[in-house]
Amino acid sequence: MDNNDLHKWISHRADMLFVCVKSLMLMTVGIAIAVSLNRFSDDGKQALSVAVGALGFYLWFLSFGAVMDIAAMRKDMSEELQGSAFGTQFLKAPFPIYIAVTTLVMLGVPVMLILLLNS
Structure with a gap:
């Protein structure tokens, strides 16, 4: 793969990670505002909990794929770039740790929001 194409693809996947984190933060702020207004019925809390869980899993799925793609791109670097x-530094990057942190954040935040909604 050409270095320019590799750079574009890594940039695209990094942008996807950024969108996932922004979406997670917006969801957190939205749930915090909704809980502070305290205008939910029990059915509303349950429905919102399911939506938060589904969206959180989807965001984890996207971010996990982005990190895995970026990690796989290490093999596509030219000798000059390596x-x-x-x-x-890119070859030495600890991608298993990045995957663990991504999983912890992208799945942990929705779990905490669900606990907040149902408390």
Whole structure:
């Protein structure tokens, strides 16, 4: 893969991660505002809990795929790029830790929001 194409694809997947994090933060703020207004029936809380769980899982699915794609792109780097300062650091990046943190955040926040809604 050409270095320019590799850069574009990594940038696209990083943008996708950013959108997932922004969506998670907007969902958190929205749920916090909704809970502070306290105008839910029990059925409304249950329906919102299901929606938060589904959206949280979807955001995790997207972010997990983005991190996995970025990790896989290490194999597509040219010899020239691998020898650069960026390439050597990119090859050493701890992607298993990134995946663990992404999973913890993207699934943990919706779980905490569901607990907040049902408390």
